[in-house]
Amino acid sequence: MAVSPPRPKDLPLTALRAFEAAARLGGFSAAAAELGVTPGAVTAHVKTLETALGAALFDRTTRGVRLTALGRRVLPEFVAAFDALGAAVRTLRREAAPRTVHIATLPSIAQLWLSPRLPALRAAAPEIAISITAMETPPNLKRAPYDLSLFYDAAPAGRIEDDVIFPVCAPALAARLARPEDLVDASCLSDATWSDDWATWAAEAMPGAAFVPRGPVFSLYALAVEETVNGAGVLIGHQALVAAHLRRGDLVAPFDRRVRLDRGLRLWSDRPPRPGGPADRVARWLEDSR
Amino acid sequence: MAVSPPRPKDLPLTALRAFEAAARLGGFSAAAAELGVTPGAVTAHVKTLETALGAALFDRTTRGVRLTALGRRVLPEFVAAFDALGAAVRTLRREAAPRTVHIATLPSIAQLWLSPRLPALRAAAPEIAISITAMETPPNLKRAPYDLSLFYDAAPAGRIEDDVIFPVCAPALAARLARPEDLVDASCLSDATWSDDWATWAAEAMPGAAFVPRGPVFSLYALAVEETVNGAGVLIGHQALVAAHLRRGDLVAPFDRRVRLDRGLRLWSDRPPRPGGPADRVARWLEDSR
DNA sequence: TTCCTAGGGTCAGAAAAACTGAGTCGTCAT
DNA sequence: ATGACGACTCAGTTTTTCTGACCCTAGGAA
Numbered sequence: 001m002a003v004s005p006p007r008p009k010d011l012p013l014t015a016l017r018a019f020e021a022a023a024r025l026g027g028f029s030a031a032a033a034e035l036g037v038t039p040g041a042v043t044a045h046v047k048t049l050e051t052a053l054g055a056a057l058f059d060r061t062t063r064g065v066r067l068t069a070l071g072r073r074v075l076p077e078f079v080a081a082f083d084a085l086g087a088a089v090r091t092l093r094r095e096a097a098p099r100t101v102h103i104a105t106l107p108s109i110a111q112l113w114l115s116p117r118l119p120a121l122r123a124a125a126p127e128i129a130i131s132i133t134a135m136e137t138p139p140n141l142k143r144a145p146y147d148l149s150l151f152y153d154a155a156p157a158g159r160i161e162d163d164v165i166f167p168v169c170a171p172a173l174a175a176r177l178a179r180p181e182d183l184v185d186a187s188c189l190s191d192a193t194w195s196d197d198w199a200t201w202a203a204e205a206m207p208g209a210a211f212v213p214r215g216p217v218f219s220l221y222a223l224a225v226e227e228t229v230n231g232a233g234v235l236i237g238h239q240a241l242v243a244a245h246l247r248r249g250d251l252v253a254p255f256d257r258r259v260r261l262d263r264g265l266r267l268w269s270d271r272p273p274r275p276g277g278p279a280d281r282v283a284r285w286l287e288d289s290r
Numbered sequence: 291m292a293v294s295p296p297r298p299k300d301l302p303l304t305a306l307r308a309f310e311a312a313a314r315l316g317g318f319s320a321a322a323a324e325l326g327v328t329p330g331a332v333t334a335h336v337k338t339l340e341t342a343l344g345a346a347l348f349d350r351t352t353r354g355v356r357l358t359a360l361g362r363r364v365l366p367e368f369v370a371a372f373d374a375l376g377a378a379v380r381t382l383r384r385e386a387a388p389r390t391v392h393i394a395t396l397p398s399i400a401q402l403w404l405s406p407r408l409p410a411l412r413a414a415a416p417e418i419a420i421s422i423t424a425m426e427t428p429p430n431l432k433r434a435p436y437d438l439s440l441f442y443d444a445a446p447a448g449r450i451e452d453d454v455i456f457p458v459c460a461p462a463l464a465a466r467l468a469r470p471e472d473l474v475d476a477s478c479l480s481d482a483t484w485s486d487d488w489a490t491w492a493a494e495a496m497p498g499a500a501f502v503p504r505g506p507v508f509s510l511y512a513l514a515v516e517e518t519v520n521g522a523g524v525l526i527g528h529q530a531l532v533a534a535h536l537r538r539g540d541l542v543a544p545f546d547r548r549v550r551l552d553r554g555l556r557l558w559s560d561r562p563p564r565p566g567g568p569a570d571r572v573a574r575w576l577e578d579s580r
Numbered sequence: 581t582t583c584c585t586a587g588g589g590t591c592a593g594a595a596a597a598a599c600t601g602a603g604t605c606g607t608c609a610t
Numbered sequence: 611a612t613g614a615c616g617a618c619t620c621a622g623t624t625t626t627t628c629t630g631a632c633c634c635t636a637g638g639a640a
Binding site for chain 2: 008009010011013014016017036053054055070073074077078080081082084085087088089091092093095096097143144145
């Protein structure tokens with residue numbers, strides 16, 4: 001014997017993962033976002049699978065995709081399997097680097113809220129290494145290798161502080177702002193992903209005034225804050241993210257009116273971390289640091 | 291916001307699979323064989339993982355590898371996860387092609403035992419499609435996408451017939467072979483992977499004679515059989531694989547002495563197939579066809 | 581209606597991953 | 611001491627995976 005023709009390849013793991021994500025999330029785009037690839041890649045993966053199987057896993061409607069009966073039948077098993085794999089990877093990472101805590105958060109939170117606290121946190125727990133990864137969307141903690149997620153979120157569990165917004169500016173500028181109505185002549189800075197902030201605040205501060213903010217829009221909130229400190233205009237501030245500057249006096253709040261949003265800065269993990277473990281200790285410390 | 295640096299890639303699935311196989315099987319070569327790649331590929335995968343983790347998973351001894359404490363701690367979870375994934379894939383395949391039975395077997399068995407039975411099997415179960423994949427080593431049915439394995443094996447469960455060996459040759463040649471001792475002048479065909487066959491048989495047929503077979507060695511047993519039918523010499527035959535030719539008269543057994551080996555032709559599956567399902571029906575039919 | 585948008589699909593080309601093949605080394609068993 | 615075994619290395623190649631720019635369709639908004 002001793003003839004070994006290259007074995008028929010089994011189904012590719014990445015394609016299976018793409019199928020699982022697409023099926024679980026109900027769409028190729030959502031799956032692409034979770035996997036960090038383009039939708040076209042997911043399309044290709046699913047098609048690979050369907051071709052190999054000789055059967056359709058999704059019905060394509062122009063408005064999206066829907067699982068076929070076949071897909072629906074096999075999905076739970078795949079979700080469970082990939083959950084198990086994700087858990088195994090997390091175990092592996094934890095065991096391999098027992099003193100490292102991985103935190104996923106928004107870039108703005110990382111720079112404006114987390115970063116100022118790190119020196120004290122390091123001092124309080126010098127044996128724990130903190131790794132911070134910035135991203136736009138909370139990761140799926142069942143899959144991605146993070147111990148803690150820190151994002152704005154409506155859920156109450158693990159809330160560190162409510163999200164409260166109000167205008168802030170450099171002290172020199174505040175002198176020219178006596179009443180909210182003075183804002184119509186000012187440069188009103190805002191953030192692209194939080195574009196409703198000004199309108200939300202104005203609806204409370206100037207009811208019926210149909211206020212339209214005029215000013216630069218930033219794609220990085222931390223940059224908008226920096227510009228505001230430099231006197232570029234009035235920023236619609238988020239309490240948690242401008243608190244340090246207010247305390248320092250770099251920024252001031254020219255008006256009293258503050259608006260509490262339905263969400264808050266929230267810290268959570270997949271399942272409760274082992275009590276007393278590094279992740280647990282970091283979480284408790286951050287929750288107490290508000 | 292809206293800045294999305296490419297997410298830090300998670301651990302590559304194929305590398306995890308390589309680790310799992312290497313850890314479970316206790317060596318990189320064994321893992322390479324199961325995965326159908328070269329050992330170098332496994333080496334590279336494991337190193338990728340170890341670099342990403344910053345920790346060793348194996349201790350390299352010159353004589354092989356041994357799991358580190360870390361590797362030992364995480365292995366069971368990975369085995370379970372990949373088992374779950376393999377089961378999910380099998381479910382998927384079964385659901386996608388409910389009437390297809392995938393059989394893994396030796397090339398020689400496929401050609402000389404299975405193939406002659408297929409017409410009758412197809413007639414008996416016309417709605418079932420049979421897919422046969424030839425390979426040198428029984429696959430790990432927990433992982434590879436086969437329903438049934440058909441190999442020579444020592445285990446008694448599922449044995450179809452014992453492996454019995456004895457010389458066979460074309461009828462014209464048999465006239466020149468009166469006693470086993472006449473073999474010393476004959477061309478004795480054999481198979482590379484079953485190179486001990488002649489010695490085993492000779493030890494019983496010619497005790498103390500120190501028989502050394504002389505003749506071509508084949509890497510495909512079916513080819514050796516073909517040559518034997520063509521009169522190229524005397525082959526050490528395996529009952530199951532030459533039975534059809536003996537029945538037809540293409541080959542004859544010049545001597546009475548037959549030697550029963552410790553193994554037999556064995557048909558098995560990972561877990562018992564669903565009673566009455568296609569795999570179960572094919573298995574029963576084959577077992578009854580001896 | 582007509583636009584706009586949210587999904588998908590397609591394709592060629594590019595990037596990254598995976599793999600091979602041939603050669604090396606160190607030990608164990610013969 | 612010699613061969614077998616198991617792992618490692620590395621350059622080069624193959625395969626997989628991904629992107630980017632394009633298209634298409636239907637539903638909802640203007």
